[in-house]
Amino acid sequence: MRMVRDFIVKSFSVSVLFAAIASTNAAADGLVISNWDGYMAADALHNFKETTGIESEMVNHATNEEIMGKLIASKGKGYDVVFVSSPFAEVLHQLGLAAEIDHSKIPNLANLYPEANKLPHDPGNTFSVPYTWGTTGLCYREDLVSQTPDSWNDLLKPSAELDGKITMLSTDRWLLAAGFLANGYSVNETDSKKLEQVKDDLIEAKKHLLAYDDTTFYAKLVSGEASLVHAWDGWCNYGIAESTDIKYVVPKEGTDLWVDTMVVMKSSKNIDAAYTFINYLLDAKNHSWAVENILYKVPNKAAMEIVDPSYAIQYPNLAMSPSELTSYEELRDVGKSQRAYSRAVSEIKASQ
Amino acid sequence: MNFKNKMSSVLIAPAFLWLIALMVVPCVMILVLGFFQRGIYGGIEYNFTLENFQLVFDSLYAGIFLSSARIAGTATIIAVFIGYFAAYAIATSPKKWQPTLLFFAVLPFWSNYLIRTYAWIVLLNREGLLVGFSKWLGIDGGIPSILYTESAVILGLVYNYLPFVILSCYAPLARMNPDFREASTDLGASNFTTFRRITLPLSVPGIAAGAVFVFVLSIGNFITPALLGGGRFQMIGNVIYAQFLTANDWPLGAALSMVLIGIMMILLMIQASAAQRSIGQKNKEQLDG
Numbered sequence: 348m349r350m351v352r353d354f355i356v357k358s359f360s361v362s363v364l365f366a367a368i369a370s371t372n373a374a375a376d377g378l379v380i381s382n383w384d385g386y387m388a389a390d391a392l393h394n395f396k397e398t399t400g401i402e403s404e405m406v407n408h409a410t411n412e413e414i415m416g417k418l419i420a421s422k423g424k425g426y427d428v429v430f431v432s433s434p435f436a437e438v439l440h441q442l443g444l445a446a447e448i449d450h451s452k453i454p455n456l457a458n459l460y461p462e463a464n465k466l467p468h469d470p471g472n473t474f475s476v477p478y479t480w481g482t483t484g485l486c487y488r489e490d491l492v493s494q495t496p497d498s499w500n501d502l503l504k505p506s507a508e509l510d511g512k513i514t515m516l517s518t519d520r521w522l523l524a525a526g527f528l529a530n531g532y533s534v535n536e537t538d539s540k541k542l543e544q545v546k547d548d549l550i551e552a553k554k555h556l557l558a559y560d561d562t563t564f565y566a567k568l569v570s571g572e573a574s575l576v577h578a579w580d581g582w583c584n585y586g587i588a589e590s591t592d593i594k595y596v597v598p599k600e601g602t603d604l605w606v607d608t609m610v611v612m613k614s615s616k617n618i619d620a621a622y623t624f625i626n627y628l629l630d631a632k633n634h635s636w637a638v639e640n641i642l643y644k645v646p647n648k649a650a651m652e653i654v655d656p657s658y659a660i661q662y663p664n665l666a667m668s669p670s671e672l673t674s675y676e677e678l679r680d681v682g683k684s685q686r687a688y689s690r691a692v693s694e695i696k697a698s699q
Numbered sequence: 700m701n702f703k704n705k706m707s708s709v710l711i712a713p714a715f716l717w718l719i720a721l722m723v724v725p726c727v728m729i730l731v732l733g734f735f736q737r738g739i740y741g742g743i744e745y746n747f748t749l750e751n752f753q754l755v756f757d758s759l760y761a762g763i764f765l766s767s768a769r770i771a772g773t774a775t776i777i778a779v780f781i782g783y784f785a786a787y788a789i790a791t792s793p794k795k796w797q798p799t800l801l802f803f804a805v806l807p808f809w810s811n812y813l814i815r816t817y818a819w820i821v822l823l824n825r826e827g828l829l830v831g832f833s834k835w836l837g838i839d840g841g842i843p844s845i846l847y848t849e850s851a852v853i854l855g856l857v858y859n860y861l862p863f864v865i866l867s868c869y870a871p872l873a874r875m876n877p878d879f880r881e882a883s884t885d886l887g888a889s890n891f892t893t894f895r896r897i898t899l900p901l902s903v904p905g906i907a908a909g910a911v912f913v914f915v916l917s918i919g920n921f922i923t924p925a926l927l928g929g930g931r932f933q934m935i936g937n938v939i940y941a942q943f944l945t946a947n948d949w950p951l952g953a954a955l956s957m958v959l960i961g962i963m964m965i966l967l968m969i970q971a972s973a974a975q976r977s978i979g980q981k982n983k984e985q986l987d988g
Contacts, residue, residue: 412741412945419742438740517930519945558847558929572825683739689946690759696933697763 377402378620381414382430388636395627401620411435418444423612427621433468433606436475437680445474446611452622455629462669463646466606467677475608476625479643483521484597486583491574499529499598502577503552510555512574514567517559519692520678524603525577534603534676537684546691550698568593580664584642587662595664604675733954741947751954767934771917774856778913779906782864790872804865816855816926823851847929855923860916864909871905904974911970915963935959
């Protein structure tokens with residue numbers, strides 16, 4: 348789910364295409380880990396070496412699609428552990444690129460909440476290990492709205508005071524999910540009639556939007572350019588960190604559960620070292636870094652318990668219980684329908 | 700082969716190899732990619748198909764091509780209009796000031812394109828400097844913000860590519876033999892007639908070069924519509940970007956890029972032949988003279 352932190356990185360990642368076409372082969376010795384920039388502690392790999400003696404190297408990707416392009420082109424060669432969102436982990440599994448996880452080699456899996464072992468995309472964590480999880484919802488300026496938003500329709504059919512003061516996520520899955528949820532459909536809906544209807548709803552909703560924004564929506568909220576934005580909970584926290592008027596709500600129709608996961612590549616020549624690395628990150632102290640620094644929830648019970656309680660007070664969504672979180676429908680791979688999704692989004696964006 | 704020829708082929712080799720390796724080969728790869736199928740999970744299935752090129756001409760993508768051309772065309776007309784008169788003003792100003800004025804015209808190029816574009820967001824947004832300034836002047840509620848509208852996209856394109864027009868129009872204007880204009884005036888033409896019948900026709904190659912630059916760079920642009928259009932306006936560059944980097948539909952992205960490159964090549968060829976013709980005309984004039 349985690350997108351680019353920075354549009355600049357995204358814009359220039361075009362050069363990545365070159366690398367992908369030539370199918371990158373990173374260093375042969377030591378672990379090669381691909382992750383989003385800033386998604387784990389800057390000194391994590393250094394400390395990992397100090398603790399275990401294993402060398403590792405970090406490669407960054409800006410989006411899921413970017414690392415998927417590389418992995419599909421190289422059949423996974425050159426990478427040992429990759430961080431991807433759960434629908435992409437499913438694809439790696441279906442393509443036979445993901446290794447089967449040997450639980451006996453990762454004792455810290457015991458730190459995870461029982462709910463984190465029953466995720467619909469991979470019950471029993473057989474090919475992926477959850478790293479962070481959360482929801483998508485409405486992030487708003489309490490002082491700029493006269494009525495507390497509580498429905499996806501507040502976003503799609505806004506009141507007059509919100510006209511032109513709303514942003515929506517632009518990534519296919521979440522943009523469509525807002526429309527699916529407003530209609531009471533599944534976030535993984537593949538029925539073409541329902542998709543068509545949701546597309547029309549979103550074209551109508553576009554007339555009231557300030558912008559589509561995946562990367563700076565919380566800043567627009569802080570500056571007051573926008574009053575209500577479609578946001579991932581962790582990113583709304585970045586706004587809350589700057590203004591106490593900013594609040595997050597999961598709409599009454601429900602939301603999606605997004606999960607970012609760690610996947611070990613089947614082609615890895617250091618598979619045991621890869622398990623050791625995942626085990627290291629699942630250590631309560633190491634995993635709690637993500638909560639305290641990037642303000643995301645982690646599926647690690649031991650880690651959540653050692654986080655200073657002041658975090659959950661300042662960022663109430665961090666306190667959401669795992670059972671509530673997993674009551675929402677997880678985003679799944681939609682296979683062949685992905686092309687229809689992309690096209691629907693292109694039509695929405697091209698509409699005037 | 701004599702020494703001079705050998706020398707020139709040695710000197711041209713690096714540039715030639717550069718072009719082959721980084722221009723011709725990638726373009727051929729993209730072209731070939733356009734004829735394959737997309738795998739279900741992205742990736743490429745090596746089965747021949749014309750489907751991607753057919754899709755380019757379907758109403759959705761053809762429509763985006765047309766609206767991109769309309770936006771790029773509007774930006775081109777505005778940039779040529781402003782740029783030509785700026786170049787004319789520079790070329791007719793005192794000689795000693797011309798280098799300084801040109802320096803200021805290209806100064807924005809010294810900073811990064813993204814930073815220049817972000818600067819417009821700071822200026823134009825609802826809580827930004829322009830709206831704030833108009834409120835300070837006492838306009839009730841301030842002037843409406845144009846950020847995230849088509850006007851903002853056109854403004855960004857004009858602003859970023861204007862220096863190209865100024866430079867390309869300045870060259871023929873500065874080089875123009877003043878005798879032509881004097882002769883025209885001596886023969887009784889008004890200033891406007893002299894401009895219309897002498898100056899303007901002689902600066903056509905510069906205008907054409909500047910216009911093609913602005914149009915070609917604008918129609919393929921994806922950063923300006925993404926930032927100043929707030930993602931609400933899709934130009935063909937954004938669609939291609941999305942096919943490669945988010946939809947993972949490389950074959951469709953490749954087909955769209957090839958059609959775009961084709962349009963650009965045709966425009967550049969027209970411009971080159973216009974320039975060629977005017978050089979031919981000039982030589983003929985010199986011979987006649």
